[in-house]
Amino acid sequence: MTCHVVPKERAGVVNPIFTCQPAGAQFASIGVKDCIGIVHGGQGCVMFVRLLISQHLKESFEIASSSLHEDGAVFGALNRVEEAVDVLLSRYPHVKVVPIITTCSTEVIGDDVDGVITKLEEGLLAEKFAGREVHLLAMHQPSFVGSMISGYDLAVRDFVKKFAEKGEPSEKITLITGWVNPGDVKELKHLLKEMEIEANVLFEIESFDSPLLPSKDNVNHGNTTVEDLRNTANAKATFVLNRYEGGKAADFLKKKHKVPSVIGPTPIGIRNTDTFLKQLSDVTGKPIPKKLVHERGVALDAIADISHMFLAEKKVAIYGAPDLVIGLAEFCLDLEMRPKLLLLGDDNSKYVEDPRIKALQENVDHEMEIVTNADFWELEDRIKNKGLELDLILGHSKGRFISIDYGIPMVRVGFPTYDRAGLYRYPVVGYNGAAWLAEQMANTLFQDMENKKNKEWVLNVW
Amino acid sequence: MPYHEFEASKCIPERKQHAVIKGPGEDLSHALPKGYLNTIPGSISERGCAYCGAKHVIGTPMKDVIHISHGPVGCTYDTWQTKRYISDNNNFQLKYTFATDVKEKHIVFGAEPLLKKNIHEAFDAFPEIKRMTIYQTCATALIGDDIDAIAQEVMEERPDVDIFVCNSPGFAGPSQSGGHHKINIAWINQKVGTVEPEITSDYVINYVGEYNIQGDQEVMLDFFNRMGIQVLSTFTGNGSYDGLRAMHRAHLNVLECARSAEYICDELRARYGIPRLDIDGFGFEPLSGSLRKIGLFFGIEDRAEAIIAEETAKWKPQLDWYKERLKGKRVCLWPGGSKLWHWAHVIEEEMGLKVVSVYTKFGHQGDMEKGISRCSEGALAIDDPNELEGLEAIEMLKPDVIFTGKRPGEVAKKAGVPYLNAHGYHNGPYKGYEGWVRFARDIYNAIYSPMHQLSNLDISKDEIPTDNGFLTRKMLSDATLPPEVVNDPILKQYDGKLDPIPDLRAKTYPVFPKKEPAPVAAE
Numbered sequence: 001m002t003c004h005v006v007p008k009e010r011a012g013v014v015n016p017i018f019t020c021q022p023a024g025a026q027f028a029s030i031g032v033k034d035c036i037g038i039v040h041g042g043q044g045c046v047m048f049v050r051l052l053i054s055q056h057l058k059e060s061f062e063i064a065s066s067s068l069h070e071d072g073a074v075f076g077a078l079n080r081v082e083e084a085v086d087v088l089l090s091r092y093p094h095v096k097v098v099p100i101i102t103t104c105s106t107e108v109i110g111d112d113v114d115g116v117i118t119k120l121e122e123g124l125l126a127e128k129f130a131g132r133e134v135h136l137l138a139m140h141q142p143s144f145v146g147s148m149i150s151g152y153d154l155a156v157r158d159f160v161k162k163f164a165e166k167g168e169p170s171e172k173i174t175l176i177t178g179w180v181n182p183g184d185v186k187e188l189k190h191l192l193k194e195m196e197i198e199a200n201v202l203f204e205i206e207s208f209d210s211p212l213l214p215s216k217d218n219v220n221h222g223n224t225t226v227e228d229l230r231n232t233a234n235a236k237a238t239f240v241l242n243r244y245e246g247g248k249a250a251d252f253l254k255k256k257h258k259v260p261s262v263i264g265p266t267p268i269g270i271r272n273t274d275t276f277l278k279q280l281s282d283v284t285g286k287p288i289p290k291k292l293v294h295e296r297g298v299a300l301d302a303i304a305d306i307s308h309m310f311l312a313e314k315k316v317a318i319y320g321a322p323d324l325v326i327g328l329a330e331f332c333l334d335l336e337m338r339p340k341l342l343l344l345g346d347d348n349s350k351y352v353e354d355p356r357i358k359a360l361q362e363n364v365d366h367e368m369e370i371v372t373n374a375d376f377w378e379l380e381d382r383i384k385n386k387g388l389e390l391d392l393i394l395g396h397s398k399g400r401f402i403s404i405d406y407g408i409p410m411v412r413v414g415f416p417t418y419d420r421a422g423l424y425r426y427p428v429v430g431y432n433g434a435a436w437l438a439e440q441m442a443n444t445l446f447q448d449m450e451n452k453k454n455k456e457w458v459l460n461v462w
Numbered sequence: 463m464p465y466h467e468f469e470a471s472k473c474i475p476e477r478k479q480h481a482v483i484k485g486p487g488e489d490l491s492h493a494l495p496k497g498y499l500n501t502i503p504g505s506i507s508e509r510g511c512a513y514c515g516a517k518h519v520i521g522t523p524m525k526d527v528i529h530i531s532h533g534p535v536g537c538t539y540d541t542w543q544t545k546r547y548i549s550d551n552n553n554f555q556l557k558y559t560f561a562t563d564v565k566e567k568h569i570v571f572g573a574e575p576l577l578k579k580n581i582h583e584a585f586d587a588f589p590e591i592k593r594m595t596i597y598q599t600c601a602t603a604l605i606g607d608d609i610d611a612i613a614q615e616v617m618e619e620r621p622d623v624d625i626f627v628c629n630s631p632g633f634a635g636p637s638q639s640g641g642h643h644k645i646n647i648a649w650i651n652q653k654v655g656t657v658e659p660e661i662t663s664d665y666v667i668n669y670v671g672e673y674n675i676q677g678d679q680e681v682m683l684d685f686f687n688r689m690g691i692q693v694l695s696t697f698t699g700n701g702s703y704d705g706l707r708a709m710h711r712a713h714l715n716v717l718e719c720a721r722s723a724e725y726i727c728d729e730l731r732a733r734y735g736i737p738r739l740d741i742d743g744f745g746f747e748p749l750s751g752s753l754r755k756i757g758l759f760f761g762i763e764d765r766a767e768a769i770i771a772e773e774t775a776k777w778k779p780q781l782d783w784y785k786e787r788l789k790g791k792r793v794c795l796w797p798g799g800s801k802l803w804h805w806a807h808v809i810e811e812e813m814g815l816k817v818v819s820v821y822t823k824f825g826h827q828g829d830m831e832k833g834i835s836r837c838s839e840g841a842l843a844i845d846d847p848n849e850l851e852g853l854e855a856i857e858m859l860k861p862d863v864i865f866t867g868k869r870p871g872e873v874a875k876k877a878g879v880p881y882l883n884a885h886g887y888h889n890g891p892y893k894g895y896e897g898w899v900r901f902a903r904d905i906y907n908a909i910y911s912p913m914h915q916l917s918n919l920d921i922s923k924d925e926i927p928t929d930n931g932f933l934t935r936k937m938l939s940d941a942t943l944p945p946e947v948v949n950d951p952i953l954k955q956y957d958g959k960l961d962p963i964p965d966l967r968a969k970t971y972p973v974f975p976k977k978e979p980a981p982v983a984a985e
Contacts, residue, residue: 011562011580012560012563012576012583013560013563014587015558015560016539016542016561016563018535018539019536019539020534021536038504042513042631043510043632043637044510044541044638045536047508047514048544049540051868051869052544054868059876060869060872060873063506064503064505065501065506067507067509069633069636070633070634080503083504087505088504090474091504091505104534104564104599104600105601105604105631108600109604142566142569143533144564144565144566144568144569212875212878212917213917215920217876218873218876218877347565377587381587398543400543405557
């Protein structure tokens with residue numbers, strides 16, 4: 001075995017790969033229709049997360065703050081939550097769902113958010129907003145636990161827990177996509193359509209890639225409804241594509257509502273997409289249609305032109321969300337590449353038990369390291385001081401200066417990818433995602449060969 | 463100047479006193495919006511927190527420093543790579559950010575040992591950097607970690623390092639402005655007077671409230687160097703830590719952003735007797751006036767005049783090319799704080815634009831006083847605006863362009879209005895004479911963007927013009943201009959480089975020998 005899993009040894013973080021929990025909850029919240037979250041904490045916890053999301057998607061989304069100031073930090077700030085709910089509901093008549101998302105500050109001062117929700121339901125909602133459908137729910141998101149990934153996972157669970165309600169059993173499945181791009185959702189829905197499978201998609205965020213219209217329609221939002229969330233209890237099965245970004249919701253639905261769950265694998269690459277379709281077929285009894293055989297063939301045809309000639313043995317470092325990183329590493333291995341270093345940016349103790357990571361440890365035949373609780377210094381230090389040689393980096397934009405300063409080409413993938421145009425529009429999942437990823441990697445390597453005049457003439461006759 | 467009540471804010475009546483419309487013949491005595499009050503929860507305000515005001519706005523532009531935030535990782539991540547404060551040392555402060563990564567166990571048992579370990583790790587990882595700033599966050603403020611004590615301990619253990627501590631948690635004030643104040647005062651209390659600089663000129667200044675956005679500081683430094691003025695420190699863009707410890711030896715504090723940095727100037731005046739001179743690097747006339755004032759203070763007006771004459775001759779024809787084409791275009795000037803008064807009158811006078819609205823996210827009443835008095839009739843001034851009010855104002859005022867931040871800029875885009883980044887700029891720098899032309903160029907490019915024009919066409923019902931395969935900006939902007947303007951032999955479009963800063967960094971300057979003995983208080 002040459003694949004080692006090690007935690008970061010340093011205490012601190014030099015250039016973080018992830019932000020903190022409430023960011024994950026906020027990203028989940030914008031996927032729900034008629035929902036505006038209130039983040040209970042300092043204003044920066046919202047302002048910067050809204051900025052981050054708008055950097056990535058080049059769109060603006062509405063998330064509110066309870067605007068914790070000094071007096072609230074000293075005397076308690078539940079009055080700020082009460083006022084925020086009132087102001088928000090008064091000014092946004094369409095809003096139905098209001099998650100109250102806590103942060104480090106309000107968890108440390110111990111504000112009883114669950115208690116104030118009961119108070120609001122019995123008071124404000126019953127009186128001032130009587131007759132209006134409004135759902136308040138608490139999301140406990142202390143920033144000193146987990147990361148944006150666990151924050152997203154908890155938020156999906158909290159939404160499902162709040163609304164899931166046993167009714168007539170349905171033939172529909174629930175598809176929890178994890179923290180993905182509009183392009184991914186589009187691709188997943190395409191696969192489901194070809195399979196003739198009806199699904200509730202959590203979350204319907206295709207609309208995040210929204211148009212500039214003559215009508216000046218200016219509100220961007222996801223389209224998952226309360227009804228969709230309610231029906232998660234009646235689905236034929238819950239499919240969770242990213243174990244760490246929806247697994248908790250599936251566990252809840254399984255325990256509470258006896259909905260069977262299928263966890264992963266993230267359908268990145270041909271093989272994992274095959275598995276995903278097989279699982280869909282097994283659960284629904286629907287066959288895999290010829291059309292997808294064709295589509296798979298188109299992707300394989302494109303990949304065959306580049307894999308063993310150009311991508312083979314290329315040394316790669318991959319960082320970002322755990323399911324994405326593992327999925328990309330698996331695909332890279334299928335492409336004959338050598339993932340040398342995987343960086344998982346938080347201290348989730350479950351990663352070492354992940355069967356996919358165990359499989360890497362058992363079967364990878366080159367030197368490889370997986371660092372948990374990692375920061376970007378784990379990558380840069382190895383390049384700068386420890387002789388790590390790389391041909392390619394896969395990851396999000398926050399690592400851009402490592403690529404720039406050390407001259408290592410990089411394919412932007414994950415969240416956020418603000419330093420490249422339009423990436424949110426393209427899928428990394430499914431057969432189309434596989435072809436796109438492989439071609440992105442190849443073209444990025446080609447560009448680098450030309451920039452460095454490194455066998456650039458090879459491409460003359462390709 | 464009646465208060466303006468937004469439809470969207472009728473249910474929060476206290477908002478009414480936060481917006482005014484300047485009526486005919488009115489001045490400030492008629493009304494002034496309230497400012498710098500607690501934010502209304504749930505209003506979807508655009509304000510940030512006091513931590514970001516201290517760390518992100520003022521602390522981090524310091525270039526030769528490890529900037530470490532003591533708290534959970536999010537504060538650090540979120541304030542990293544969201545601004546454009548460059549430096550001449552390969553942008554160390556943009557590339558590297560540090561977090562102590564406080565977890566639940568530290569919240570329970572205290573995070574001081576964690577902080578200490580972090581400080582050592584950071585200095586070990588970057589042995590060439592010997593200076594550090596530490597920023598408190600909400601979490602570590604609430605658990606009561608004594609950051610100052612830990613910093614002191616480390617400074618005793620590592621005598622070659624120096625550490626500055628800023629206690630400005632996110633909740634410490636209604637907006638980022640609270641953090642500006644805290645870091646100003648912390649810096650003068652802890653660090654000013656702890657380094658003695660070498661004085662090489664008879665004319666010595668601190669350049670204060672300047673953050674080197676896209677190279678602004680370096681543009682202004684060029685003027686000061688040409689005048690033979692020694693700039694001891696810049697607070698803080700492209701500024702060095704030790705330079706800023708020597709601020710007490712300047713003869714004059716030249717203050718640019720009075721919103722974020724007047725506090726340290728006022729303290730330097732009170733404690734060291736250094737006068738404060740407010741200047742303005744934006745716009746030909748304000749900049750010329752500023753250089754003249756500095757020249758006058760030191761008795762070197764001739765040097766200022768030479769620069770003004772040279773720069774104006776070179777760039778005025780280009781500015782005027784844009785002015786002819788921007789006349790009457792409506793602008794919402796919606797920045798964070800000081801730019802509302804830095805820009806309001808100058809873009810009207812020098813670019814011909816019409817400012818239909820100003821707003822400030824974190825400004826105080828003083829900023830509104832300056833801003834509104836410089837606005838023309840009919841302008842809508844909004845303090846601490848929120849999402850719905852912004853949209854309502856756009857609908858009411860129908861601006862041609864909006865100067866605001868990245869995220870609100872996306873809102874403007876959907877409303878069919880192009881935006882320019884008022885914080886980080888589109889293609890800056892915007893300071894200096896050339897910079898001001900670059901700003902005009904960016905505004906022109908936004909307003910006359912053929913793609914933006916296309917976005918207004920509804921192909922399902924509008925008449926679709928089929929006579930053009932393309933349109934250029936000039937075809938749009940020059941269509942109604944008189945031929946003598948279009949064919950004016952003097953006016954011309956901007957012809958500078960994509961990035962003017964590398965040339966400035968490579969430049970050498972004439973030596974102005976220092977008179978002996980030194981005339982001022984540098985004993």
